[in-house]
Amino acid sequence: MLGPFFGLLATLLLVATLLPRLHLKWWWIRVCEFPRLQIALMAVVVALLASLAAPPWSWVGLSAGLLTLAIQVHYILPWTRVWPIQVKPAQPGQAPRCLTLLIANVLTSNRHADTLVSLIRRHEPDLVLTLESDDWWQQQLDAALEPDWPESVKVPLDNLYGMHLYSRRRLASPQVKWLIQDDIPSIHTGVELPSGDVIRLYALHPRPPAPGESEESLWRDAELLLVGKAIHENPVPTLVAGDLNDVAWSRTTRLFCRVSGMLDPRRGRGMFSTFHADYPVLRWPLDHIFVSEHFTLKAMRCLPRFGSDHFPILATLCYRPSRADEHETPEADGEEHQDARETIQEGREREQET
Template identity: 50%
Template sequence: MLLPTFVTLVAVIVLATLLPLLRCTGWWIRDLDFPRLQLAVLSLVVLAGQFAFLDWRDSPFYLLLLANAACLAYQAWWILPYTKAYPHEVKAAVVADSHRQFRILTANVLMPNRNTEGLIALIREHQPDIFVTLETNQWWEDRLDVLERDYPHTLKCPLENLYGMHVYSRFPLEDSAIQFLVEDDIPSMHTLVVLPSGHKVRMHFVHPTPPSPTEHMESTQRDAELLVVAKSVAEAGLETPVIVAGDLNDVAWSTTTRLFRKISGLLDPRIGRGMFNTFHAGYWFARWPLDHLFHSEHFTLSFIRRLPSFGSDHFPMLVELTYDSARGAGQEGLVADEEDHALAEEKIAAEDVTVDDVHEPQP
């Protein structure tokens, strides 16, 4: 009696597992990159149900078991690096020199959200040296400007389209630019941050649009923006300290984000430490890591935290890094092969943007 139910469930799991293997950029395909954790949990529950309720003597039992177990193993392969069972990609910081330590807070505020005091309280409590806000319009800017006494160095691009962006910094910003790389109303920010130690760090803050029926039917805009920044970072060379942060509208374990990491050579401090799911703050059962910070091997990690909600659909993220190029020199991330480079070129070519369009702050 229950066999048709299990056949249907396993068929759904198999389909949701196989479809993302396609290079199709349609939103309904690419969005299946997101719920790998949820699919793994569903697969595990169905697997337990198969043992509990199906007759082991029926031949379909073993076929369903094999298909479901294979899907579970595949989904686990993607998400395992974002658990504490996996080795750290970024070393823990050991240097206690405050001149080389700095905190970055990123927060997608959800533009209609009016709890500015909630975010300001978090900033005053955790004292980031740089904080980046996404979805901030003029209304948000007017209220966040009370922090300018402590954060005198700013980049501001208030917009009413859910893609406004602001950077507030204690440290000087040099050679800064606000760009619209792929779409005329979607900004990104590029700057050189001067640490108290005198080291200069190239930073890129991005918030590309997601593939969805309300935004874009395909992921080409998002993919091209991320990968053109990745190639720009790679061309800067190993000597340049780099950080890329923001709401990528993509999960950490997707093919596009992995490709970004391969092409850029940047490291992910979450590897071996946790998923740090930041969206959706309102639904515990449907959360994914959409807010990211990647960095070059020049840095080690003091800590990474997901901060409490302040009314947005995203949780803020707080990361403290230490500039320690000697200790960080042995750190390795993902490595791109020829196929990866070809795929990146293909995705960038889908939009009217080139690597030369990305502003590259010079020390």
């Protein structure tokens, strides 16, 4: 009886692997993009166990398991150390052109603000970006951070999409924009480096495709691609940071990188999985930092948990436009640009159905 069981299980894993290849935005299809590592590991176990069964189930289980593994590895391998790095390492002696950014999805109901503040004090980043931060979190962060991080943009909300940006550096013309949905904010600002150079920062937290949130990924996809299109049309030195409610290897995130020309500093260095902090076997990279070709990477890592369901992520990036030619910038073709335009237009026109 175990032969049919492992054959069926291997087939289901293969179906879950192939579903995201459909260009459909239903949440139950798009969510299959998230656990690629977990599905790959399950495929290995199932293929090994199926090989012990009698034919023909051993053939079914082994072939479906190995095919699943091959497809999943194809997607996740760039976010391992065996892959060439995409963002070049920083050279020493560039401190005036470097910027350290800490991103933390705080989890609105979490009350361990003191632990997060301790992490911020320990690492002394130039910028602190919090997500899911409401009025209570603003009170805690204002009291702790305003003396040393005097520049700020505050959007306290009780709908899980509040965000706060605190900065040691001067913020140039900061704006809060509601790109696709009128209850989902984003922060757009210039940031002045110690060298006097000004770079562009987009802070994002789009709505995820999930039951009770969005039946489709359309509105998340539209917001990401709208920002990608803006970057493509105005290719200044740019950082994009936040909880994108998407994984690094998804179709949407990869399309965003090609449309915008942005680079992923994790490629060739690791996954830097930030969610879920409570479940080690169910983790994937939801919190992101993307950079234009003008930057190199000095350091990047996940920080210890502080009561949230996300780990904070910390990165130090150096503005080195003279090294831009060292990077291989991703580019979208005409069909992909058209796909992005159509997604943005549909996201603007349609009302969300939850």
